[in-house]
Amino acid sequence: MTERSIDAQDGGRDRAKDNPPGGFDIGVPSVARMYDYYLGGKDNYRADREASEELSKAAPGTRALAINNRRFLQRAVRVLASEYGVRQFLDHGSGLPTQDNVHQIAQRIDPASRVVYIDHDPIVLAHGRAILADNDRTTVITADFRDTDAIMNNADVTKLIDFTEPTAALFVSVLHCLPDSDEPAALVERVMDRLAPGSFVVISHLVSADSEVRKRLSDFMLTATQGNWGRVREAADVETYFSGLELLAPGLVEVSTWRPDATPGPTQETAEWIEFGGVARKL
Numbered sequence: 001m002t003e004r005s006i007d008a009q010d011g012g013r014d015r016a017k018d019n020p021p022g023g024f025d026i027g028v029p030s031v032a033r034m035y036d037y038y039l040g041g042k043d044n045y046r047a048d049r050e051a052s053e054e055l056s057k058a059a060p061g062t063r064a065l066a067i068n069n070r071r072f073l074q075r076a077v078r079v080l081a082s083e084y085g086v087r088q089f090l091d092h093g094s095g096l097p098t099q100d101n102v103h104q105i106a107q108r109i110d111p112a113s114r115v116v117y118i119d120h121d122p123i124v125l126a127h128g129r130a131i132l133a134d135n136d137r138t139t140v141i142t143a144d145f146r147d148t149d150a151i152m153n154n155a156d157v158t159k160l161i162d163f164t165e166p167t168a169a170l171f172v173s174v175l176h177c178l179p180d181s182d183e184p185a186a187l188v189e190r191v192m193d194r195l196a197p198g199s200f201v202v203i204s205h206l207v208s209a210d211s212e213v214r215k216r217l218s219d220f221m222l223t224a225t226q227g228n229w230g231r232v233r234e235a236a237d238v239e240t241y242f243s244g245l246e247l248l249a250p251g252l253v254e255v256s257t258w259r260p261d262a263t264p265g266p267t268q269e270t271a272e273w274i275e276f277g278g279v280a281r282k283l
Contacts, residue, residue: 029048032093041096051225064268075259076258077106078109079259081106084200087112087113089114090167093145095119115137116156116161117140119142119145139157139159163194168199170202172202177228185237198282209235213272232273235252246280248280251278
C-alpha cells in the first residue's frame with residue numbers, strides 16, 4: 001500500500017498535523033492506534049499507519065487477525081451477557097472506540113449493564129469520554145492496566161462496579177504488550193482474586209509455535225513502539241493465565257474458532273502468528 005493510499009483512507013487528511021490530546025508523541029506508533037488502523041478506524045497517525053503496513057509485510061495475515069480478534073471480543077461479551085447474566089465488565093487496555101463496543105453489546109442485552117474501559121493512551125480517554133458523555137452506565141479511565149489497586153479503588157470504577165457481584169475482566173490482545181518482568185499471569189491472578197465467585201476472564205494473546213517468528217515479530221514491535229511491548233509467546237504460556245479457572249467450551253483455541261457465529265470473519269491466509277485464547281469462570 002502506498003503512502004498516498006494510506007492517507008486517502010482518512011480523506012487525504014494528514015493526522016500528524018493535528019493537535020492530539022495530552023501532547024503525546026505522534027511520531028511513536030501506538031499499539032492501540034495500529035489496531036484502530038487495522039480495523040478501518042481513523043483515530044491513527046502517519047507513524048501508526050506506516051508501522052502497520054510494515055508489520056503486514058512481515059506478517060501478511062495481521063489485518064485479518066485483528067478483525068477476527070475484535071469479533072471474538074464481541075462474541076465473548078454477548079455470550080457472557082446473554083447466557084451467563086454478566087452485567088459488569090472491566091475492559092483492560094480497551095483501545096480506541098470502534099463499532100459495536102463492549103458497552104453497546106452488553107447494554108443491548110440489558111440496558112443496566114455497566115462497563116469500565118481502561119487505557120493509558122490519552123486519545124482513548126478523549127474519544128471515549130466524547131462518545132460516552134450521555135451514558136451514565138459506562139466510563140473510561142486513564143490508568144496503567146497493571147495497577148490493579150489503582151483501578152479497583154478509582155472512584156469512577158467503584159461508582160459503577162459492585163465487586164461483590166460477578167464481573168467479566170477482559171484482557172483482549174493486551175497481555176503480549178507486557179514483558180515477562182511484569183508477570184502477565186500474576187496480573188490475571190491478581191485481578192481474578194479481587195473479583196467475586198462467578199466472575200469471568202476473557203483473554204486473547206498473540207502466539208506462534210515458531211521461535212524465529214516469535215523473535216522477529218517481537219523485535220519489530222519493540223523497535224516500532226520504542227519498547228512499549230512485551231513479546232509474542234507460545235500457547236503453553238497463555239494456558240498458565242487460566243490456572244485455577246474453569247474454561248468454557250471450546251477451551252483455548254485460535255479465537256476465530258471460539259463459538260463462531262453465522263457470519264464468518266476474514267480468512268487469515270498466513271498464520272505467522274495467531275490470536276489464541278478463550279473464556280474462563282472463577283468458581
